[in-house]
Amino acid sequence: MDRKTAVSGQQITALVSAPRRVPRYRTAPCDAEMSPLVGDAAFRATVARSNNALIPANLALYLHMPFCESLCLHCTCHTELLSRRSTADRYAQAVIDEIEAKASLFDEDRRVTSLLVGGGTPLTIGLALLSQLIESVNAHFQMSDRPRPEMTIQVDSRISPVRDYDDLVRLGFSRAQMTVISEGRGTQQCINRKQPYEVVARHIATARECGFDEVDVVLRYGLPGEQPASLRLSLLKLIDMSPEAIRLVAEDYAPSAYPRQRLMPRALLPSASIQAESFLAMQQTLERAGYCYLGLDQFVLPGSAMH
Ligand code: SF4
Numbered sequence: 001m002d003r004k005t006a007v008s009g010q011q012i013t014a015l016v017s018a019p020r021r022v023p024r025y026r027t028a029p030c031d032a033e034m035s036p037l038v039g040d041a042a043f044r045a046t047v048a049r050s051n052n053a054l055i056p057a058n059l060a061l062y063l064h065m066p067f068c069e070s071l072c073l074h075c076t077c078h079t080e081l082l083s084r085r086s087t088a089d090r091y092a093q094a095v096i097d098e099i100e101a102k103a104s105l106f107d108e109d110r111r112v113t114s115l116l117v118g119g120g121t122p123l124t125i126g127l128a129l130l131s132q133l134i135e136s137v138n139a140h141f142q143m144s145d146r147p148r149p150e151m152t153i154q155v156d157s158r159i160s161p162v163r164d165y166d167d168l169v170r171l172g173f174s175r176a177q178m179t180v181i182s183e184g185r186g187t188q189q190c191i192n193r194k195q196p197y198e199v200v201a202r203h204i205a206t207a208r209e210c211g212f213d214e215v216d217v218v219l220r221y222g223l224p225g226e227q228p229a230s231l232r233l234s235l236l237k238l239i240d241m242s243p244e245a246i247r248l249v250a251e252d253y254a255p256s257a258y259p260r261q262r263l264m265p266r267a268l269l270p271s272a273s274i275q276a277e278s279f280l281a282m283q284q285t286l287e288r289a290g291y292c293y294l295g296l297d298q299f300v301l302p303g304s305a306m307h
Contacts, residue, residue, distance in 0.1 A: 051107045058113040065122040069159045072193040073264045076252050079120035092129040096136045103140035111144040118154045127167050134171045157203040158195055165210035176207050179218040184230030187223050197237050204241045217243040222251035222275040224268035235282050239289045244304035248282055248297045
């Protein structure tokens with residue numbers, strides 16, 4: 001991404017005075033935008049076209065684990081509570097079947113250079129099932145040798161024990177993504193997500209000790225009960241943990257698409273202009289701390305993989 005895409009003064013003014021909440025940038029279509037009209041035939045045709053390109057692109061895989069141990073009210077991910085182990089077993093088997101069926105469609109010289117396991121909360125399924133999934137990917141896709149594929153996993157510091165990091169490194173993961181919200185107790189209560197920052201700090205330190213190259217943090221903001229002061233304090237604490245990348249992700253409030261958001265106290269949601277001002281204040285704080293703004297919502301430390 002071009003580092004010079006940082007928002008201009010005019011864009012900032014427009015952002016702050018926007019009459020609506022600013023939409024969130026997404027790296028992939030969300031489930032609300034998925035359509036059954038794009039089925040197997042369309043997928044096969046797209047893969048065949050990409051195989052026939054003059055220089056076929058490398059492959060980036062995403063494995064979605066749609067389970068969590070508790071549900072946060074603001075969440076816009078496709079996920080559900082995992083109440084039975086057998087559900088995780090059946091889901092993992094379905095993903096393995098899908099890997100086997102789809103891998104053979106790609107030409108053999110197409111290498112996987114990146115793999116993201118996200119959710120939901122991927123480790124809800126347990127390390128044993130996760131390990132089977134990674135084995136299946138390794139067995140059916142051609143993984144890049146050099147450089148080795150960038151393997152990223154989303155980790156929830158509230159449910160994963162820190163001892164998992166050794167096993168994750170053994171499976172090939174080198175990058176962790178952690179989502180956090182403001183440490184303000186009011187906000188955490190409003191969305192049913194208790195997440196002490198000392199636990200986040202312990203996870204980041206342990207991931208590094210175990211051999212992870214990068215830990216990225218996603219700070220969700222624009223949540224009910226959020227106070228600019230607690231948001232800033234939370235950001236400063238995160239900066240002290242030195243994650244290689246920090247994303248500032250504005251909350252989507254769309255209760256018609258995500259009914260559980262109706263349980264959040266709507267009156268306590270910050271307005272669009274406060275949300276935009278929060279972003280600008282956090283941008284300044286991050287840049288003063290040495291983070292480079294890549295544009296959109298992404299900040300990175302010099303020397304990190306994305307820099
Ligand atoms: S925010 Fe994360 S942990 Fe909370 S419900 Fe959504 S996916 Fe699960």
